[in-house]
Amino acid sequence: MSVQVYWFTEQPYSHTSEEELAEHQRESYFTLSNRFFDPVKAHRLYSQYHEQYARADEVGFDGIMTNEHHNAWWCMKPSANIDATAIAMVTSRCKIAILGNVIPVTDNPVRIAEEIAMVDVISGGRVISGFVRGTPVESIQANVNPADNMERFQEAHDLIIKTWTSDGPFRWEGKHFHNRIVNPWMKPIQKPHPPIWYPGTSSVESVVWAAERGYAYMSLGSLLDVAVKTNQLYHETAQAAGFDTGPEQYGYLVRAFVADTDERAYEMGKHFMWNEKYRFKSIEEHADPPGYRSRDAAKIASNRVQPGFGGWTYDQLIEMDNLIVGNPDTVIRKLRGIRDELKAGHILIYGHEGPMPHADVMRSIELWGTKVIPALKEP
Amino acid sequence: MTQSHTEEVLSYAGVDLQMLKAGNGPPLLVLHGAGGNPGFTPYHHALAERFTVYAPSHPGFDGSSRPPWIDSIVAVSHFYLGLVDEMGLDRFSLMGFSMGGWIAAEMAAMAPARLDRLVLVAAVGVKPGNGRIAELFNVSRDDVSKLRFFDTAQVPNYDETYGREMTRAEADVERRNRETAARWCWQPYMHNPNLPHYLTKVRAPTLVVWGREDAIAPVECAEAYGQAIPNSRLRVIDRCGHIPQVEKPREFLDAVIPFLSDPQPA
Structure with a gap:
């Protein structure tokens, strides 16, 4: 299987102004009031984002990835499954990679199993189902105890898989979830269930969790040297667990x-820095709520100097190939390098950010489809 | 004269419990708040002149282990009632600070016949009629530190005790204490909606001690406790925040020692 290329955008509420952020988000992403949200403007943005989805499907993206975040001006997707349904309705052939459902903060994992199954059925079996622990914000906004996050993640995962793979009715009496009658009519088309993905940035525990279950691991924009290490750990762990791993697992x-010229791409790419200054700005207690990280993970974190996701300049990120901008030839050359270095079977293109003009994004999608993706599929 | 305290590990119900102890006289179990066991401090020593003071570290705090089943205030209250049986304490007095006051209140309602006296100091556990218990987890530690005292100038050795940077080992303990507190207090936040109904069963004479300017558990919580517990009285200390035993130690001891010592408090 040649490399699979996916389209992704956070669907930012790009009307958020620098002034509002500077004034109201001094301490934390929780302090920017939603009174700055205008749903009519959001409606227009959704229309553009859905037009981009449709075009990405037509021009040859293998899939579209979606996700969810809460209380976020930089991501207008509080429900990954609703966006997945929108993708299903505006596309006809591409995969729909939900990356993913924040299963620890739900009170009813069976409902999540039903929703994912429903999108799989609506789309004719195009769903890839990612599961995530969520950022700490997801726990805090849902008021779900962060100290239970990992346990709830495991149990919700087990319940969802059982819901998909066992005939009902059955009873579930776990520690965190209790469903006396599990028997949803809706089950996925794909058997035994849609492929499972698990994402991470640099957490060793995440890599090991995915590898031990043979689930594909998606490295979310880690610096390349970190990604190389997690890649190695993933394959070693998965193989030790008895899985025959290849590029499709990573x-x-x-x-x-990508733009017609390097210069235009460099200008447009500056929009990637739109949220760098504020997105990750928070007090430590919001980024690291009690019990969310294991004590071992916390010790590792306190012993490591972290530059922080938001600590680099635009040019530094380009220099490190953490952010890629250019004409088709430039982008092809750099992405082939990443593909080969990581032996990655999936490349997820985070191709839009902030107030990038819609016309430029549509042109970019065109170039991805006509120039870049075909070249990435060649050896 | 200050007596030295002993420290031992009691193994009971799957917990290795760190227990500090000093003094002679009737038993007094002292339960610390969500910040952890402060150790044997001046007010502990003052109490130990008249009582046998037991000051455990709660399961999951400081030097005590925590099995998974102790996952709530109700669970730790059952644990402590079993522990006092194990220790052979037929009757005892109980004093709890902040979150430890919540544990003490649950225990008093669970086993009303066992208590001689109950002292609740700035206890969370009940929802105030007005105001609200301050947010302690989703705000910065610096902001929390501003809520503890009415006036830090009144606090002996404030800078050494509260104002300095934690060592790495202390930070690790603090992290674990915070995690256990979150497990027990996250939701409903810092209270048990049923507790006022349970408290009507409390028989022991009860003293509710509060700082009038408590910015964490507002004085309305004291009033709620006073209304719920039949034989209770309220002592509110002026110009005082959430930790009267530290900020106003003289007033605190002048209130609690006579109350605990009097055979028939009114």
């Missing part, structure tokens, strides 16, 4: 913009 998300 993917890499990268911010990238």
Whole structure:
């Protein structure tokens, strides 16, 4: 199987102004009031984002990835499954990679199993189902105890898989979830269930969790040297667990913009920095709520100097190939390098950010489809 | 004269419990708040002149282990009632600070016949009629530190105790204490909606001690406790925040020692 290329955008609410952010988000992403949200403007943005989805499907993207975040001006997707349904309705052939459902913060994992199954049925079996622990914000906004996050993740995962793979009715009496009658009419088309993906940035525990279950691991924009290490750990762990792993088990998300010229791409790519200054700005207690990280993970973190996702300049990120901008030839050359270095079977293109003009994004999608993706599929 | 305290590990119900102890006289179990066991401090020593003071570290705090089943305030309250049986304490007095006051209140309602006296100091556990218990987890530690005292100038050795940077080992303990507190207090936040109904069963004479300017558990919580517990009285200390035993130690001890010592408090 040649490399699979996916389209992704956070669907930012790009009307958020620098002034509002500077004034109201001094301490934390929780302090920007939603009174700055205008649903009519959001409606127009959704229309553009859906037009981009449809075009990405037509021009040859193998899939579209979606996700969810809450209380986020930089991501207008509080429900990954609703966006997945929108993708299903505006596309006809591409995969729909939900990356993913924040299963620890739900009170009813069976409902999540039903929703994913429903999208799989609507789309004719095009769903890839990712599961995530969520950022700490997801726990705090849902008021779900962060100290239970990992346990709830495991149990919700087990319940969802059982819901998909066992005939009902059955009873589930776990520690966190209790469903006396599990028997949803809706089950996925794909058997035994849609492929499972698990994403991470640099957490060793995440890589090991995915590898031990043979689930494909998606590295979300880690610096390349970190990605190389997680890649190695993934394959070693998965093989030790008895899985025959290959490129299809590993993917890499990268911010990238292609334009007709290097100069235009460089200008447009500056929009990737739109949220760098504020998105990750928070007090430590919001990024690291009690019990969310294991004590071992916390010790590792306190012993490591982290530059922080938002600590680099635009040019530094380009220099490190963490952010790729250019004309088709430039982008092809750089992405082939990443593909080969990581032996990645999935390349997830984070291809839009902030107030990038819609016309430029549509042109970019065109170039991805006509120039870049065919070249990436060649050896 | 200050007596030295002993420290031992009690193994009971799957917990290795760190227990500090000093003094002679009737038993007094002292339960610390969500910040952890402060150790044997001046007010502990003052109490130990008249009582046998037991000051455990709660399961999951400081030097005590926590099995998974102790996952709530109700669970730790059952644990402590079993522990006092194991220790052979037929009757005892109980004093709890902040989150430890919540545990003490649950225990008093669970086993009303066992208590001689109950002292609740700035206890969370009940939802105030007005105001709200301050957010302690989703705000910065610096902001929390501003809520503890009415006036830090009144606090002996404030800078050494509260104002300095934690060592790495202390930070690790603090992290674990915070995690356990979150497990027990996250939702409903810092209270048990049923507790006022349970508290009508409490028989022991009860003293509710509060700082009038408590910015964490507002004085309305004291009033809620006073209304719910039949034989209770309220002592509110002026110009005082959430930790009266530290910020106003003289007033605190002048209130609690006579109350605990009097055979027939009114």
